[in-house]
Amino acid sequence: MTGMIGLSMLVVMSGCAETTGAAVGAGAGAAIGAGTGYGAGKGALIGAGTGAVAGGVYDLVKHR
Numbered sequence: 001m002t003g004m005i006g007l008s009m010l011v012v013m014s015g016c017a018e019t020t021g022a023a024v025g026a027g028a029g030a031a032i033g034a035g036t037g038y039g040a041g042k043g044a045l046i047g048a049g050t051g052a053v054a055g056g057v058y059d060l061v062k063h064r
Contacts, residue, residue, distance in 0.1 A: 018055035025051020
């Protein structure tokens with residue numbers, strides 16, 4: 001339950017690019033993780049983190 005509340009707050013407070021990047025990264029990471037045998041769950045976590053960072057960098061570059 002706490003994780004869902006934290007995720008909801010993250011979505012509300014973050015920019016659109018970060019949220020989109022995290023979602024796309026999670027999907028891509030899960031697919032890659034499942035395909036390589038690394039594990040879809042771990043791949044999704046890594047992909048979500050990477051996507052959120054990439055979205056944040058995109059927001060910084062876009063708004064400067």
